[in-house]
Amino acid sequence: MRNKVVYIMMLLASIFGNRFISYSQDLTQYVDPFIGTGAHGHTFPGPCLPHGMVQVSPDTGEDGWDWCSGYHDSDTSLMGFSLTHLSGTGAADLGDILFMAYTGGWKTEPGSKEHPGEGYRSIFSHQDEQASVGYYSVMLKSYGIKAELTATARCALQRYTYPKTGDRDMIIDLGRGIQNKTVSSSIRFVGDDAVEGYRQSTGWAHDRYVYFYAKFNQPIEKKAIDNDGQIEEDKAAGTGKIEKALIRFSGTTGQPVLVKVSISAVSIANAKANLESGLPGWDFSAVRASAEKSWNKLLSKIEVEGGSTAEKRTFYTAVYHSLLAPYLYSDVNGQYVGMDRKVHQAQGFHYYTVFSLWDTFRAAHPLYSLIEPKTNDDFVKSMLAMYKEGGRLPVWELDSNETWCMIGNHSIPVIADACLHGHPDFNIAEAYQAMKATVEDxxxxxxxxxxxxxxxxxxxxxxxxxxxxxxxxxxxxxxxxxxxxxxxxxxxxxxxxxxxxxxxxxxxxxxxxxxxxxxxxxxxNPIDVSRLGSDDFTEGNSWQYTFFAPQDVDGLVHLIGGKKAFAHKLDSLFDQPSINNNPGEPDVSGMIGQYAQGNEPSHEIAYLYDYVGEPYKTADRVREIMDSLYTDTRSGLCGNDDCGQMSAWYVFGAMGFYPVNPSSGEYAIGSPVFSKITLHTGSGHPFEVEAKDVSKANKYIQSATLNGKDYPYSYITRKTIEQGGRLIFRMGDKPSSWATQPKDCPVSHIDY
Structure with missing residues (x-):
């Protein structure tokens, strides 16, 4: 029987090739959610599923630029664990529905970082923290409580192991949020083992409601409600500006307290339905294992061979961070709150939120388009729903609020890419009308x-x-x-x-x-940096923006004086002093000359050498950026991760190609990091990139073949990748003549 099974598997492999991805390799071992939680990365360490609705994570602080995610590596105390967080943004919001376990009697305020003992805040040590895919834990040293977190798509499961003796207390604080204000809130005890309510807030997103339903694995022994600062014992419900539930569990069971909770933007009933559907049981280990399985399935869309452990950690954490946002926003029944603040029904798709489009149109959305095209189509459908319900396509949408943050109309390149190079299951004519209406505004x-x-x-x-x-x-x-x-x-x-x-x-x-x-x-002065909303440039200067014409690189080359002049100007960009002369604009960071990897306007520049026949300089600069500005440490990002864009840049760079024009269906070739990558696109045909003899020194492509035939071009198309095949580079430690002829360069010009 066993031989027959093996024969059938071999037969299937011979017929279909490698269309079926094996998930036997645990790629989650290379993901470290702590990467980016230091310096200015602004990431969070708590568990979340790919594009999940819930991001349960510790909050160490609510104020200051480096606390946009609620957590920063520099802190030594935390105030609790809230259910929603932004990843890598330069503006702050969310941090809804804060849970905190403690001992020693009712506490209603968190206390300060300077004096954590004044409230329910607890000190902690990074040595007592653990974070991995689908899991976070920390010892709350002030109370001797071990806190553990895991998540499903719409739910969080928390486990608190208290000391064997003493009070076992908990607070649900609806007054907390990350740089936003609570407008109103409501909380109600349901029986002796559940709490429900909502929090309305205003901040970066002007008007948000988060409804929740939380259930405990053991009965509540004592309860109270803090209603706008007044504690009322045994009260069952409260509605006001700031409501807090105070909870005490029996100290005699000796069992950990588990709380499972889900949220909704629509109603408490929907939050409860999300919980009953998404997390019916109490098996913490099973939920954690399921989260790991979900992530491993998606991480396995890009399999790498070779490279150091540090490079694999940097790479797969970058893939992980790239796939956190956008977030699921529709409930299990398909309902969501639209841009018109009304409840709508998603028909045949999931509705998503958190579209950081000024950042993510460049590399993050092209990555989604390659490895999760069906999900990317749902992103497009969500944008089109926003157009129907709000009157225009989104700029920077957050929980169905238009924040108007940043510039451009960059939902358009995302939609255009799906129309032109994907397999859209939406109406292209309707999408075009939305795009046209937006650019004619x-x-x-x-x-x-x-x-x-x-x-x-x-x-x-x-x-x-x-x-x-x-x-x-x-x-x-x-x-x-x-x-x-x-x-x-x-x-x-x-x-x-x-x-x-x-x-x-x-x-x-x-x-x-x-x-x-x-x-x-x-x-x-081309070196003068200006901020968003002042002077002539958005978080950058003329050195960086002069090179932005991805739709017409050839025209830009001609404008500047031809290929030699253009290459010289690129050289000069990287050779300028590495200074940011505007201390009020910290986004301009990760500088090599006036190139600033820490912010998006520079992201395509290193690949422009390909267009003028100097791909070896692209290899030089791309490798320099990857080797010097990305590491596998907590401070491993040189700027805000910006909902995954900074990470997606690295993912493409390490694979060896990058979407200079994200809607063109074409990628400029750089310098791959790994000896082999296998890319599993939505087409079902794996595409392999093999870099023979690659190393830190051997970063220059000497020659290339595609499916056994000479490949002299410094670009590759999405169509070629989706057809499957093998691209083999022969690497060396010196520049070569590969792809230096005009006929071998990418073409980008305006022709009408």
Missing amino acids: TIRGMKAYHQYGYVPDNVENNSVSITVEYAYDDWCVAQVARKLGKMADYRKYMQRAENYKNLYNPATRFLQGKDTQGQWREPF
């Missing part, structure tokens, strides 16, 4: 952009950055117009895609601010 400098062909600096701040990003979005709209046969629209938007040229000053050879009269901004 007149807000956020767009009226002036339409009138002048650029955004004048006396009309809108960040005018140069806004202009070049609107021009790219126009190119994306044009490509979908052509697919639909709308050639008049195609020509219109392709013409607008050249608008970046209107801000190129041939005298300075940089992009520069210009007013409504056509006068250049003076004085001008």
Whole structure:
């Protein structure tokens, strides 16, 4: 019988090839959720499923830029464990429904970091922390309590092991949030083993409701409600501005206290249904194992061989961080709160939230499009629902609130990529109408952009950055117009895609601010960094933004003076002093010259050497960035992870290619880190990238073959990858002539 099974498996393999991914290798061992929790990475260490609704994690602080996720490695005390967190953002919110276990009688305030004993806050040591995929634990040293967390898609399961003697107390504090304010809240005890309620808050997202339902594995012995600062013993419910449930369990059972909880943006009833559906039992180990299995399945979409353990940890943690956001927002019954603040029903898709599009359109969404295309289609459907319910496509959406953070209309390249290169199961014509309506809007400098062909600096701040990003979005709209046969629209938007040229000053050879009269901004220094909402550039300077024309790199090369002049200007960028002359803009970080890996505007620049026949310089710079600015330590990110964009950049870089133009279906080739990667796309055909003799020194491609045939090109298409096959690089320690001829370079130009 065994021989027959083996024969059948061999037969299937011979027929289908390697279409079925083996999950026997535990790739979760290489994920360290603590990476990025130090320095300015702004990640959180608690468990969450891929794109999960719940992100249960410790909160060490609520105030300050480095506490946008609620946790920072520099802290030695924590106030509890809330259910929602942002990953890697530069602005703060969430931190809803805080649970904290403690001993010694009722405590209603957390206390300060300086004096944690004043409240329920506890000191802890990083030596007593553990974080892995689907699991977090810490010893609360102030109370001798071990806290453990795990999660499902919509639920959190917490386990608290108290000392054998003494009170076993807990608080559910609805007054806490990460840099937001509680507007109103309600809490109610249900029987002797459950608590339900809601928290309404205002912050970065103007109006949010989080409903919850929590159930305990043992009866509550004593209860009280703190209603806006007044403790009322044995009270069953309270509604006010800030409500807190005070809970005491029997000290005689000796068993750990478990609490399972789910949330909803719609109602308490939906939160309860989410819990009953997603977490019916109490088996902590089984829930943890299920989370590990879910993550291992997704991590296995990219299998690597070779490399050091540190490189694998850096890589797979980057994959992990890339796949946290966007977050599931619709409940188990399909209901969600839309941009119009009304309850809607998702038909045939899951509705998602947290779209950090100024960041993630560059590499994170292209990664989703490759390895989880069906989920990416749901992201697109969510954006289209936002258009229907809110009147325009999202800019930076958070819990169905438009925050208007950052610039551009970068839902458009995400939707365009799905229309052009995916296998969309949404209506492309309807998607096009949403895209067109958005770029024809007149807000956020767009009226002036339409009138002048650029955004004048006396009309809108960040005018140069806004202009070049609107021009790219126009190119994306044009490509979908052509697919639909709308050639008049195609020509219109392709013409607008050249608008970046209107801000190129041939005298300075940089992009520069210009007013409504056509006068250049003076004085001008390309090194001057400006912030979001001030001066001419968004979190950057002219050195960084002058190179942003991914839709027309060839046109930009011509504008600057040809290939040699362009390559020289790239060299000069990296050779400038590594300074940020604006201390009020910390996002400009991770600097190599004036290249700033710590913020998104620089992310495609190192790959531009490919377009002028100098791919060995791309290899030099990409490897320098990966080797010096990414590590497997808590401070292993050189800037905010920005909902996975910083991590997705590394994932592509380590694989050996990058989407310079995220909607083109083409990737520029760099320098792979591993001796072999196997990429499992949605097509079912694995694609292998093998780098023979690769090492830190052997970073230059000497030659390449694709499926056994010579491959002289410094780019590869998504279509080629999805067809499956094997791309083999021969690596060496010196630059070569590979892909240096004009016919071998990527092509990027405006043609209408």
